[in-house]
Each structure stands twice: as structure tokens, then as C-alpha cells.
Amino acid sequence: MEKTLHVELKENRYPIIVGSGNITRIGECLKSLSKSTRVLIVTDTSVKHHYGPLILRSLENAGFDVDLIEVPVGESSKSLEQFARIQDSLVANQLDRSSMVVAIGGGVVGDLAGFAAAVYMRGIDYIQIPTTLQAQVDASVGGKTAINHEKGKNLIGAFHQPKLVLIDVDTLNTLPKRDLRAGLIEVIKMGVIRDEHLFEMVEENLEAILDLDAETLIDMIARACANKADIVAKDEKESRLRMVLNYGHTFGHALEALTDYDGLRHGEAVSIGMNCAAQLAVNLGMFSKTDFERQRNLLIQAQLPLTFPSNLTPKTICETMYYDKKALDGNLRLILPTRIGEVVIRDDVTDTQIIEAISQCN
Ligand SMILES: NC(=O)c1ccc[n+]([C@@H]2O[C@H](COP(=O)([O-])OP(=O)(O)OC[C@H]3O[C@@H](n4cnc5c(N)ncnc54)[C@H](O)[C@@H]3O)[C@@H](O)[C@H]2O)c1
Ligand SMILES: [Zn+2]
CATH class of the missing domain: 1.20.1090.10 (Dehydroquinate synthase-like - alpha domain)
Incomplete structure (x- = not known):
């Protein structure tokens, strides 16, 4: 069972796919969306532990050339420091305007990776694979991306809509109650x-x-x-x-x-x-x-x-x-x-x- 709906914006539209087991098909899904085979995955330590290998395998099997950057767990990763690490990685791995960022994790990873994609080369495509219920029903939908400043939360950010939100309810099995x-x-x-x-x-x-x-x-x-x-x-x-x-x-x-x-x-x-x-x-x-x-x-x-x-x-x-x-x-x-x-x-x-x-x- 799978449900697909769309966010209809003035200039474009993007799908939200809600299903069970669909992250194992992420490679196939991205093929139809991506203009290049270069992808940077952004995730946190805990989510990488649970889903990193599965997602890497699916993307590599579909022919993608994948880099992965892992940030520490928690709100403190919505920082200029982690943002800079992602920009460094995008530059070092020579991702270009047709490459894609894939955010896999809760709202922290989604906000951080979305903002990194919003400003790298004035904006490249990204997709959201939210793995907390909070991110599945809220943070991943709507295109608000941001990092924190020491004076306040979400002070540095941009509106940047994803190309796809892929929700796999099976990921909630590992989420603490x-x-x-x-x-x-x-x-x-x-x-x-x-x-x-x-x-x-x-x-x-x-x-x-x-x-x-x-x-x-x-x-x-x-x-x-x-x-x-x-x-x-x-x-x-x-x-x-x-x-x-x-x-x-x-x-x-x-x-x-x-x-x-x-x-x-x-x-x-x-x-x-x-x-x-x-x-x-x-x-x-x-x-x-x-x-x-x-x-x-x-x-x-x-x-x-x-x-x-x-x-x-x-x-x-x-x-x-x-x-x-x-x-x-x-x-x-x-x-x-x-x-x-x-x-x-x-x-x-x-x-x-x-x-x-x-x-x-x-
Ligand atoms: N952009 C928006 O519109 C918007 C809306 C609401 C909230 N937010 C932001 O979202 C953030 C909060 O998001 P959150 O509640 O998802 O927190 P989070 O991203 O910190 O995730 C919570 C914890 O769950 C772990 N985790 C994530 N998925 C897991 C899984 N499937 N199995 C096991 N562990 C898992 C993470 O490693 C983390 O420790 C805040 O920074 C908030 O500002 C953004
Ligand atoms: Zn809220």
C-alpha cells in the first residue's frame, strides 16, 4: 500500500510518497528525478547506523555515484560548522548544479541539508527522506530550511522546496517511542x-x-x-x-x-x-x-x-x-x-x- 500526493506550488509541484518499505527502492525513485548520477547523502550518526547501508546499496545498484556526510545527532548540528562541512564536501567531491542532496533523518538533518542545498551554487535539487514522525508530517514538507545562530533558532535559512519527499513508515520501527x-x-x-x-x-x-x-x-x-x-x-x-x-x-x-x-x-x-x-x-x-x-x-x-x-x-x-x-x-x-x-x-x-x-x- 502506498499513497502519493502533491504539493502544488505556483511554479512547480512535487510528490510526497507515503508507503511501507519504499526506502529500499530509493535508487529507482531517484533515477527518474535526477539529471546526474552524483548524489550527496546527509544523515546523522544514529540514522546512518540504521539505514545507511540499505540506502547506499539501493543508490549504488541504480548506478549512482554516492558520497555520504554524517553529522552528530541532535539540534546542535543545525550549526554554521556542520553547514560548512557539507559545503566543503560538496566542493571537494565536485558536485555540480545537476547533482542532488539527499537528506535522510529527522528534522535536524532535513533543515540542515535543505539549507546546504539551497545555497550551494545558488541552489541545487534535494530530496527529503524523513525518518521521524515529526519530520514525516511536518518538517520535511513545505520547503522551510534553516540552521541556528547562537542568538536564536532557525535564524539563518531559506525557502527551498524539495523535489520529492519519500516517507517510509517502516523507519519508525527504530524510532524511540x-x-x-x-x-x-x-x-x-x-x-x-x-x-x-x-x-x-x-x-x-x-x-x-x-x-x-x-x-x-x-x-x-x-x-x-x-x-x-x-x-x-x-x-x-x-x-x-x-x-x-x-x-x-x-x-x-x-x-x-x-x-x-x-x-x-x-x-x-x-x-x-x-x-x-x-x-x-x-x-x-x-x-x-x-x-x-x-x-x-x-x-x-x-x-x-x-x-x-x-x-x-x-x-x-x-x-x-x-x-x-x-x-x-x-x-x-x-x-x-x-x-x-x-x-x-x-x-x-x-x-x-x-x-x-x-x-x-x-
Ligand atoms: N522545516 C520545518 O518546517 C520544520 C518544522 C518543524 C520542525 N523543524 C525542525 O525539526 C527539528 C526537529 O526534528 P526531529 O524531531 O525529527 O528531531 P531530530 O532530527 O533531532 O531527530 C530526533 C532523534 O531521532 C533520531 N532518529 C531519527 N530517525 C530515526 C529512526 N528512524 N530511528 C531511530 N532514531 C532516529 C535522530 O538521530 C535524533 O536523535 C528541529 O530542529 C526543528 O526546528 C523544522
Ligand atoms: Zn512543531
């Missing part, structure tokens, strides 16, 4: 912001999802990607519509910053953030208590956290939210739900209201 659950938050988020049916799919199939039933995962991931593809098609460069993807994220990013991006997974911080945002929406009289409980129950069932670490105060969290780059002209723009499947953008919420909602999520 904690990362699987953290990635699931982006699916639940997509459900709350615009697709009640997707939310229901997670409610009804949570066990099968966590047990990695391939068919269920393919259905769910394809539906989440279709939503993201639709948003990206309508708002490629993030003007307004794409902002809805930040539901729970303004709170979440503050928690990540306050915990030094350590201890809390991104998805866990967003889970707490979604609970706070939903509480705020209830307080503002725009979201029913029933829908609030429905979201809360699903997060609990998925064993995602709902309350912020006890060493942080609601006031500090609120203050830190203003450092998020989505704060505009000093005003916070919050994505708040009106029901499961619909959100609105609000920029008129007071700090007192925000602090009160956070306090209720302790």
Missing part, C-alpha cells in the same frame, strides 16, 4: 486547526498508531501531509495562512527556550502549549469546555505532557513568549481554537489573560 509520541502532536495539532476527521482518526486508532500498524500510519501521515501541502500551496512563503501551524507553538517555544532545548522534546513543549492555548480560548468564551476536554483526553491518552515544569512561573513563560519571532510589532499573535477543526488568529489577548491560562495548566 518518546519521539514517536512527540511527533504525533503535530498530527493532533493539524486536526485541531483544520481537520476534525484527522483528529478522530488519531482518537480512534491511537493504539494501532503507537503499535506502528503500517496501514494506519500511512493513512494518518498521508492525511496530515495533505493538510500541510494544502496550506503550503496557498501560502508558500508564510504570510498569514501558514501561521495557523503555530497553534500551541508560541507557548511551546517559550518552554523550549526556558528549558534550554533540553529535557523537553519540541512535541512535548507544544503539547503543553496546546493545552494552555485551549485553556485560554475557554477563558475567552470562544472554545467549549467539551472540546477542551476532548483535546486534553487525547493528549493524556497519547502520554503527552499537559503541565509546564514546576520551576517556571507563568509570568516568565509569558514574557519569554514575546521573544518568539512570531511576535509582531510587540504584539503576540496567538492561534486559538474555536472548535476541533478550526482556529483563529488573535492579537488582542492581554498578558493577564495569558498568565491566568498558563497558571491553570500547572
